[in-house]
Amino acid sequence: MINEISIPTGSTIQEALVNINANTLGMTFVVSNDNKLIGMVTDGDIRRGLIDGSNVNDEVNSIMNTSFTSLHIKSDNVEILKHLSERIRVIPLVGDQGELLDYASHRKLRRVSLVSPQFDEAELSNVIQCVKTGWVSSQGKFVREFEQQFRTYCKRPVALATSNGTVALHLAIEALGIGEGDEVLVPDLTFAASANSVLYAGARPILVDVERNSLMIDIEKAERAITPRTKAIMPVHLYGQIADMDKVMAFAKKHNLFVIEDCAEALGSTYKGQPVGSFGDAGSFSFFGNKIITTGEGGMVVFKSEEVGEMAAVLRDHGMDKTKRYWHNHIGFNYRMTNLQGALGTAQMEKLEHFVAGKRNVASYYDEAFKSVNEIETPYINPDVENCYWMYNIILSESCKVDRDEVMNKLVKTGIECRPMFYPLSDMPVYADYCTTDITESKIVAARGISLPSSPTLTEPELDFVIQNVRWAVQGEEANS
Ligand SMILES: Cc1ncc(COP(=O)(O)O)c(C=O)c1O
CATH class of the missing domain: 3.10.580.10 (CBS-domain)
Incomplete structure (x- = not known):
């Protein structure tokens, strides 16, 4: 440049x-x-x-x-x-x-965005191929290739591409036969889609507090939320961190629960060397524009059981009989992905490792810079987890005297895009009824967390610019004072 x-x-x-x-x-x-x-x-x-x-x-x-x-x-x-x-x-x-x-x-004021999609000629040429050949809807080779990439990546017999990550979760819940009268344990700190997908199926999400360090569902507290109606647990691998899957799987076995991994934010993360989505009965992914890989909107769901996967495939396609067209055995959905999305997805998936390596570099640069700043807690490092750092979060510590929103305002004023961590679902009136045990940690963390720019392509000058301004903001100084 x-x-x-x-x-x-x-x-x-x-x-x-x-x-x-x-x-x-x-x-x-x-x-x-x-x-x-x-x-x-x-x-x-x-x-x-x-x-x-x-x-x-x-x-x-x-x-x-x-x-x-x-x-x-x-x-x-x-x-x-x-x-x-x-x-x-x-x-x-x-x-x-x-x-x-x-x-x-004036045309190029310094601006550091939160995350931006990374495309090149590979995506473009795949999309052009769709347009030129007319294969633009859900029939097409790119959707099939994309699904194959996920079967291989997650070592699962079934992977189904969907129109977004929310419906991928819903499809998993329906295909597992979870519905009215059933309960699913969901962490309180997550994006609303995790709980909504349970509600769409007519079941009840039961909100469980998260662990202070990892921000993952707290299994000790989940024990207290168990009832005879509990059918599943949904560990959400938030921001790229992974739940302690040994604990989750043992808990699920003890209570005979399905495990539905919400991997929307964690593609590329591994636990004890195994990829997210390869532990539970189902694992779902999101390819929204700010995700690790993107298809604009899009999702994927993988299944451990071929039989459940087959049911999900039928439900994704209007519940239509596989051999008799326009004959419907189930009330299904149209949750299919288009070939245009698949065209982006296959090209993006080829670059997954590259994106994750970039994000890990960004995270270690931030970690190193912030470790000496008393006002900031950096993300918890679990030795069993290789975090993809979808988004790098800082949590303002007790010693930070500046309000979280004020810190964010200062950053935004200097051209640094940032966002608050998710609000606890239990704080919102529409979800308050789904809380049966005490919730403390998710509220503390959510009130003090900020997601910082996390694109894999951030340069050192850009990171230095962010770091310097974060330091000033948390220490209550004006930029450049
Ligand atoms: C944790 C989590 N679950 C589910 C979803 C839903 O994915 P989508 O936006 O593709 O519907 C998201 C999306 O942001 C998410 O962050």
Whole structure:
């Protein structure tokens, strides 16, 4: 990127013009051999130089501007906006040694998004193939390929692609025969879809507190929530962390429960070397735009039992008989994925390891930077879990005197997108009735948690920018004070 907006010292005016023409900024930066910023040249500087008798083959240094405004790479938007004006439209952003790292302009204010989807030619060419061949609805090779990738990844005999992660969960619950009069244990700290999918089936979600450290469903507390109606437990592998599956499976065996893993946020995470979704009777995934891999909207559900999987396949397709078209043995659903989504999915799945590696790098960079900040608790590390870090969360510790929402406001003001952790379901009137045991930890954690930018492609300058601003915000200082 830097090469596109800069030229080496000693370049000709002609070379400067070529760079300006390509970068469309109306100017270029002149850098020394070790990338230190030494000057700027605008279209206007060149015009004036030529009028005064310079030649396009002359060195650009003869006409460049050496008294310019530059800012440190960690400057926030408030600081940058103070310097941008009608006259100064582009500001170089430099490192500690004066090296050119980036630039800011009104069009390109510094903004770090929470997570952004990563696509390249592979997705594009698959989608083009769908459009060119006309295979755009749910019949098509990409859906089948995508399902095969999940059968292999989760080592499960059945994988069914669905239109989103919520219906993947619902399909699992229906196919397992859970319905009216039944109860399913669901963690209180999760996205509403986990509990909603149980309600869609006519069953009751029973909200259970989470463990303070891992944020996963607390099995000791789940023991207290068991009734003769309990049919299943839904461990939700929230934010990429994984529930203690040894404990969950032993608990399920003891009480004869189905296990439905909600893996919407944890594709790529492993527990004792095994992928999420490979433990329970069913495991569901989401491919919403901010997930580890995305198909825009989309989901997948894997099954341990072929028989249950077959039932789910029928229910996904309107409950239609597999051999007699338009004959319906069940009241089913249309929960199918389109081939267009599958086209994105197969290409994305090929890059899963790459995305997860990027997210782990981001997480360890944050971990290292925040470990010395008293006001911040970093994510719990379970030695049995390889976390994919779908989203990196910090929890403000007791010693942080700044309110969580105020910290977030400060970050947003500086162009850093962030969001609160999920609210406890038991706090919301629509779910309050589904709480039968005491809930404390999920409320404490949720009130103090913030999700930070977690894209696998975040660069070190971007991470440093986030880290510096988080430090200032939690310590109650103004940015750049
Ligand atoms: C924990 C959890 N479960 C289920 C879902 C539902 O997935 P979808 O948005 O694809 O319907 C999500 C989605 O964000 C989620 O985070």
